[in-house]
Amino acid sequence: MRLVSVLIARAREYSCGTDLLPFGTTRTVSTQPPSSSPPPSPGGPGAAGPSPSGTGESAGSRSGSASDSLVARLIVERGLAPQTEVDAAIAALRANAGQGRAFSDILVDAQIVTRRQLARLRNEAESDKTVLRIPGFQMIRKLGAGAMASVYLAKQVSLDRLVAVKVLPKQFSADQNFIERFYREGQAAAKLSDPNIVGALELGRVGEQHYFVMEYVDGDTVYDRIVAAKRMKDRDALQIVRQIASALKHAHAAGFIHRDIKPKNIMITRSGVVKLADLGLARAMSDKKTAEAERHKAFGTPYYISPEQVRGAVDLGPPADIYGLGATFYHMLTGRVPFEGRDPTEVMRHHLESPLTPPDQIVSGISQSTAEIVEMMMAKKAKDRYQSAQELMDDLDLALAAQPLRYASREADISALASQVEGTAETEVAEAPRSSGRASSLHLALIIGLSALSAALLIIILLIRK
């Protein structure tokens, strides 16, 4: 009886008449257009249901049917009721076992959801189950979706462990070159073993669909954190970037260039371990010269892309990833991407031509050494950046210890700016300072100086005339 009144009281706090948001709406943010990719269509007959008990995933998994389990999870995810109340409803279901009361009746009677909402939730639960059935894996729930693929939480039955499965769209299977590269890169990525890299576990194919099994990261992405907190504190950002620099050192030593370093590809576990995701996959995907690849670029990558990647350079080295990490660092510290534009082309043109507004001019609390590191990471020319992840780590460690930096300095930055000016067409040079924070400051100082001089001359002339 007490349980039912708690449920009713809690249910009253929520407006049960409101429509549910579409799947994924809460992940939409201003800096990147929302993903519009639909969940993968069923790859074959039947679909995997949610995990039975023992996955530790949700209270719903301890409820009656698989469908009830998914509905229970969706209620919590949608914020219609907290986990404790759904657990209470499940307990009520158990207590009523044998009396023929359905889980949906209990939920509606307790005013947790309306019948209409329940119908929608059941539809969603059904579409969520139309996931690829992969032998040896039990699909549990969708973790998220990017512009190119959807990622699911699954249980690898043989090893009784949770994994993340990325299901690639069917279009990829049409391009033999892509498939070959995808497998080659995936196999190589699987040989990498580093605490700061999301482990690649398996590549496979079911019907026409390819999938990629990887270590499950129980946590969130840097992107989620930027969205939640607007921007990060200096020290937090330094520590995250330090761990990714260590991941890059390992990957680069093994001959990998990631090419798609961005907040969404950096995950943080609940215990604070930072992990770089999509290694191997990013490279394979970035080589797909199709409309999908174009779309992928438009959906986020241009904000963090290095100038040499914009130019289409084929011999990318570690500085390309260091630039991407620098752009990510910039976003973490300021809450803004380094360059914005009306379309991907304009953003990429800025990466090529426009001077960077120093991060400490945007947020006053950013230390000079942190700003200097970001600026060196994002130098236009690869030769002006850190040449290796180790060099970057050295400076990050010094910044964390509040010691003078070894590589980055504003003087070095000025010479980088000068070398950039040398190599830039005259018209572009004339245009550049307008959008540069530092260059604008110089102009301002010059104008103020000249004005002061004119005023002084005027006063002298007036005095002489008197």
Ligand SMILES: Nc1ncnc2c1ncn2[C@@H]1O[C@H](COP(=O)(O)OP(=O)(O)OP(=O)(O)O)[C@@H](O)[C@H]1O
């Ligand atoms: N190994 C993992 N463990 C847990 N969650 C993951 C894992 N990999 C991805 N995810 C989740 O799935 C979401 C989608 O990942 P995916 O790599 O498909 O796209 P993305 O990197 O977010 O975006 P984009 O398509 O622009 O590259 C991520 O944002 C993250 O929330």
Ligand SMILES: [Mg+2]
């Ligand atoms: Mg990703």
